[in-house]
Amino acid sequence: MDKRYPSSDEVYALTKAEARARAYAALRAAKAARFPFPIEGRIPNFAGAEAAARRLRELPAYQAARAVKVNPDAPQLPVRAMVLEDGKTLYMPSPRLRGAFLRIRPQDVPPGQARRAASLSHCREYGEEISVAQLAEIIKEGAEGAGDGPAAPDGAPPAIGLVVAGSAAVTRSGARAGKGEGYADMEYAILRELGLPHVPVVTTVHPAQIVDEFPLDAHDLPLDYIVTPEEIIVTGTPHPKPEGIAWDLVTDEDLQAMPVLAELRRLQWERLTVRDVLAPGLDVLFVGINPGRASASAGHHFAGPGNHFWRLLHEAGFTPRRLAPAEEQVLLEYGIGITNIVRRASRGEDDLSWEELTAGGARLRELVRRHRPRVVALLGKNVYRAYAGLKKTADVAWGRQPGAVVDGVIDFVAPNPSPRSTIPYERRLALFRELRSL
Template sequence: MTRDEAVDKDAVPSKEAARREVYRRLREAGAARFPFPIEGRIPNFQGAERAAARLRELEIYRRARALKVNPDTPQLPVRAMALADGKTLYMPTPRLRGAFLRIRPQDVPRGEERRAAQLSKAAEYGRFVPLAELAPEAAPIDLVVAGAVAVTRDGARAGKGEGYADYEYALLRELGHPELPVVTTVHPLQLVDRLPVDPHDLSVDVVVTPDQVIRTRTPYPKPRGIRWEEVTEEDLQAMPVLRELRALLWERMTVPEVLVPGLAAVFVGLNPGRASATAGHHFAGPNNLFWRLLHEAGFVPRVLRPEEDGLLPRWGLGVTNVVPRATQGEADLTWDELAAGGAVLREKMARVRPRLVVLLGKQVYRAYAGLARTARVEWGPQPRESVPGVREFAAPNPSSRSTVPYEERLRLFREARAWLQDASRA
């Protein structure tokens, strides 16, 4: 065997390659069932009912009072079986475009369980519940059934490739659910030898086929929550439930800072408020004046939306906060917290080295400069450099609650802009 052959033998196929192989196997064996084409979906398979019946034999299923089951066709027999067995069914909206649907067995007439479990009919029997009602005390879910395109005997799983099952499980963990066991029902041809595993992937504890139960003893950890740093604005638009979750858990949310080396100016706020924490973007309050001030002072060519804060480096600008923790207001922060945040902020400015740091609020400036909480501060350019080579400028908070008139705030923003222009010509 050549060295290259040895490398190829040990290589882990991509998830997409595994999906193509599984789709090919199912087609060639005549094991796939409606809906067609099977590509791009969790494939339905011959024997899905037998796999569900085999799942019914397991203690992990028998003791479950409520199940979260994916809405795909191959798990329809599992959903119908759960309702027939007197279990509450939670079914996520496809592509997480909306809330979870809860169907209680007492609301389904005997004999209509399969109809109630169909995606197109389920809403007639259940109720869409807000995330607050999915907390463990309101929705004690005991078992998760996830669809799969391909799965390994040690619990690695590949879905359609869009990550919805991963998000659904992580969402439950964010709401306070403990680590829940995960089962999948598949055709034997969907078993593959190896799959790559990413940190956000949902692993499987039990694989059930029409003829076999595989207890994976998976070594792969399950998601403990949403990896918010990887959630994009497009994700929030496509999956409104994520925005709902941020709004529900806003006090645990942070706002990513926009910092890269060599910026002209970095604007520093106090800490995220509720609106910014919910949105995941800076100065997102509906009445916050930051984006208007930034434009009218000439820093940017138009009024940006908060969700466009990631564009600021195009104009040599960055934005961050003294304290990353979200609160209703300044009164919820201690001076020790602000002072500690100021020390961290100085370290950041020493790394990225903007020409100017604009501190939005006197307490923000005091914290950054390492001053006493009652030290006298005047608006405008400051005589000191807390970080050598980085000039400092104190400007009022852009919040609508500030008592500083808008005209004065705009004048100071323009003064900061003029200082940068003069510095660049020097």
């Protein structure tokens, strides 16, 4: 994966794994490690976590925040309790993002119970689960608890004003290594996807966890402040924060393991696209018009309920069995690929302008020249018109087209496999079989 820093002629002192190992060893050598044990493979608890939390209280960014998002790990329990004691709203992600975010409001915590309310064992007694959609509304309003009320005035603090992330190892330049599973990075990226502006990111650590420089990956979350029991370090970090989810790196397994991601994808479907199934020298490259809502939400081509594409492929003899949309990469084994002439998702073809289609046609011609499939199967007459540079009203027949848009590549036009198509299924199947016979 691409690294942000340093430039190609620089060398880091440590890898990220070495940074974690060094911090764990230094904590043990300082006899500063605290329960739970072993500390390896987790955000380590440390002696002085309470003092570091109190030091955090001195930070102006903390003082200004009305709501704070804090990781659920043991060393940040004093921070979570302090947030509630100070009359601020606490947001906690569920461990490993298996569930929704939890919101605990200070008015719901009786005096003297902040630490209990902030603990993983009891937090659900005091808080409420906030769905991604609800969190999006809170962020949109720009004020904690605004609900259905008016939007916050310009210049109002963001709905979540500070992010506290747990760390295994850090550097004075703001590089941060967690336990290696990327949850803090993902949590911040989710907030960005929902419209939260960039806000300060801080961690509380033992001084032994401050190590020599190590590299960050493109999706890693850097730190603006490092707080120890003795000092507040202003990192002046040169590392940019994530702008959102790197959807290209999100797998089906991730979506299953982290339902909050699946919910976010459904919520953000109009901003998403679907990755091409593509390789050089394919036998047939199918070209749809653009991803629909179901496909964008699922991250797979032709994923809408009732879409006939996968059935047509099988019954026409392209595949030995009917594949599911999630198996789309298997098509490459049969010399088949999929792309779309317009990459953005929409509710339907009517939401696309002809200018978008013609721009997509130019992109598609270049893609075909580069990958050289034997046949381009264009699913819809407008898809072919845009690809061929024809007028929107040009007459187009189904089947193999005369000539070739790209020299040496056969052009074939078949109906859109959508269940809303007015072309009878048997006619569509006959055209797919004709395509198969080429």
